[in-house]
Amino acid sequence: MPLLEVSDLTIQLPTRRGLVQAVRHVGFALERGATLGLIGESGCGKSLTALALMGLLPEQAWVSGSIRLDGQELLGLSERRLCALRGNRMAMVFQEPMTALNPLHGIGRQVAEPLRLHLGLGRRAAQARAVELLERVGIAQAAQRFGEYPHQFSGGQRQRITIAMALACGPDLLIADEPTTALDVTVQQQILALLQELVAEHSMALVLISHDLGVIAQNAEQLLVMYGGSVVESGMTEAVFRQRAHPYTRGLFAARPQMLPAAARPPGHLPTIAGTVPELADLPAGCPFAGRCAFTAQACFAQAPAPRLLQVPAGPAPASLAFWRQPHVVRCLRDEAIHAGAPVTTP
Amino acid sequence: MSVRLSSHRSFWLGAVLTSLLIACALLSFAWTPGSAYEMNMDAALQPPGSRHWLGTDAFGRDVASQILVGARASIAVGLIAVGIGLAAGLALGLLASARRGWTEEIIMRLADFTFAFPALLSAIMLTAVFGAGMVNAIIAIGIFNIPTFARITRASANAIWARDYVTAARACGKSRTAITLQHVLPNIASVLIVQATIQFALAILAEAALSYLGLGTQPPQPSWGRMLSEAQTLMFQAPLLAIWPGLAIALSVLGLNLLGDGLRDLLDPRLARTR
Numbered sequence A: 001m002p003l004l005e006v007s008d009l010t011i012q013l014p015t016r017r018g019l020v021q022a023v024r025h026v027g028f029a030l031e032r033g034a035t036l037g038l039i040g041e042s043g044c045g046k047s048l049t050a051l052a053l054m055g056l057l058p059e060q061a062w063v064s065g066s067i068r069l070d071g072q073e074l075l076g077l078s079e080r081r082l083c084a085l086r087g088n089r090m091a092m093v094f095q096e097p098m099t100a101l102n103p104l105h106g107i108g109r110q111v112a113e114p115l116r117l118h119l120g121l122g123r124r125a126a127q128a129r130a131v132e133l134l135e136r137v138g139i140a141q142a143a144q145r146f147g148e149y150p151h152q153f154s155g156g157q158r159q160r161i162t163i164a165m166a167l168a169c170g171p172d173l174l175i176a177d178e179p180t181t182a183l184d185v186t187v188q189q190q191i192l193a194l195l196q197e198l199v200a201e202h203s204m205a206l207v208l209i210s211h212d213l214g215v216i217a218q219n220a221e222q223l224l225v226m227y228g229g230s231v232v233e234s235g236m237t238e239a240v241f242r243q244r245a246h247p248y249t250r251g252l253f254a255a256r257p258q259m260l261p262a263a264a265r266p267p268g269h270l271p272t273i274a275g276t277v278p279e280l281a282d283l284p285a286g287c288p289f290a291g292r293c294a295f296t297a298q299a300c301f302a303q304a305p306a307p308r309l310l311q312v313p314a315g316p317a318p319a320s321l322a323f324w325r326q327p328h329v330v331r332c333l334r335d336e337a338i339h340a341g342a343p344v345t346t347p
Numbered sequence B: 001m002s003v004r005l006s007s008h009r010s011f012w013l014g015a016v017l018t019s020l021l022i023a024c025a026l027l028s029f030a031w032t033p034g035s036a037y038e039m040n041m042d043a044a045l046q047p048p049g050s051r052h053w054l055g056t057d058a059f060g061r062d063v064a065s066q067i068l069v070g071a072r073a074s075i076a077v078g079l080i081a082v083g084i085g086l087a088a089g090l091a092l093g094l095l096a097s098a099r100r101g102w103t104e105e106i107i108m109r110l111a112d113f114t115f116a117f118p119a120l121l122s123a124i125m126l127t128a129v130f131g132a133g134m135v136n137a138i139i140a141i142g143i144f145n146i147p148t149f150a151r152i153t154r155a156s157a158n159a160i161w162a163r164d165y166v167t168a169a170r171a172c173g174k175s176r177t178a179i180t181l182q183h184v185l186p187n188i189a190s191v192l193i194v195q196a197t198i199q200f201a202l203a204i205l206a207e208a209a210l211s212y213l214g215l216g217t218q219p220p221q222p223s224w225g226r227m228l229s230e231a232q233t234l235m236f237q238a239p240l241l242a243i244w245p246g247l248a249i250a251l252s253v254l255g256l257n258l259l260g261d262g263l264r265d266l267l268d269p270r271l272a273r274t275r
Helices: A046-054 A079-085 A107-118 A123-136 A155-167 A185-202 A213-219 A237-243 A247-254 A298-302 A335-339 B002-007 B009-030 B063-099 B101-115 B119-130 B134-161 B164-171 B176-212 B224-232 B240-267 B269-274
Strands: A004-015 A018-030 A035-039 A062-069 A090-093 A173-177 A205-210 A222-227 A230-236 A308-311 A328-330
Touching (some): A018 A046, A035 A046, A046 A062, A046 A090, A046 A173, A046 A205, A107 A155, A123 A155, A155 B164, A222 A247, A237 A328, B009 B240, B063 B176, B063 B240, B119 B176, B134 B176, B176 B224, B224 B240
Parallel strands (some): A090 A173, A173 A205
Antiparallel strands (some): A004 A018, A004 A062, A308 A328
């Protein structure tokens, strides 16, 4: 049984323009020790999906579907039972380390708190364990700096502290919502490496949210490409990156800046995906990408594309990935035509 | 903080005036220049002099002593009324902010409802129904402090609930109660302290107004508001009698307001930097 099983997760949010579906029929499964990448533009529902996993959605949100952690259904669980799981069996690292720590409390206390809360450790024991954790995530002289306040640390250090906080109780599932977006590139690499080490050490499952293809390529074995609240393509990272079955995935890849010598660089501007992300209330009834996609046909507007299995990964699984292998699935009516090189018809 | 503290002039002026108010009240328990209660018709309406520093009133009571003793009433009303308002308002505001939904809606609409009535008029009504006197005046003023504190608590608490570190704390499994006590309360404390000094000043004014109308502190207990109302009839014979309690009220309210403004500046690092 996979550690985390999400099926048909749909989140609706009330807005001034009525109830909008911010996340539509999202499903995936994740094993211990594996990393799932969630990629997409801002507002595509990545963070909402993450918050739904933690049970931290805004109260007005309507959620349906199923989220199972180790077989236990999380949707509909009481706040009290969720509190017992959060920080204990599942934890989260946030995007903005500058604001994710309370400025009025010492960092040590903030790391020690989940230990006292979930494991019932005394003050001394929690403090000793927190110092170990801080040292593990790379805070030098953790014992001396235990009582210092967040503003006395740099952004990278603070992200290390929030990771220590999240990992305090040894969770099974870690959700990292753009953990490196607010950091500069050199620190990004260190934080991602640290996350990878910790995932391996504790055989945790990691859900890594990012809009950075490079980050996902390096860190996630499987990924979901999200657009307009839907998963448009999913599969093993390597298969998705190789095949890029959905036009949106292709667009993301084309829009990636590449470091090439001037002579090898394609002429003109960096390609972009035409148009802008539609507001959730304005999404077409059919495929969310219809209209922005160069391959749009009439049918795309009317009919939501069903998931189509492209390929089940063949061959023996690598030893490090002794878990269920995600099949490569795309939700596009036109992908066969696109791949067959059919002439592009405009709507 | 210490550098900013020493250079903040209006904070210091406010602190000195407020300390003076408290000192007057404390001193009046141990010593007064004359008697604030004893009538002496022979010495009525004396001008300020060496025997009666600020003169005497129409009944020959020593005005300086009455001012000192009157400070007690002002402080008692301020402290207790603000205490009532702060305790109840804080609890309601925090509850509204932590629970949201219907709880918040009901609490806030109740606050709006209370706000719809002019506080002083309602206080007059309450003291008229339940009897004039200091205790009833304090309760009436305190009740009208509740929605003020409830609103300001909820508004600032809601802002804290939207912060990332609160989401992070929730992601760590903390309950709403724990987050309210450990994260929300410390972060809104400065706002509440500032509001408390302002409400304190307003309570002193309200007590003076009620006493002036004869609904607050009852004779023979001296009160600045009642001194004013008694001096009113002698406005042309002895104008100083109205000046002294008026000055006492004005300086106390000014002091508390300056103290509140100063605290706001000093407790808010952002404001301090732009200053």
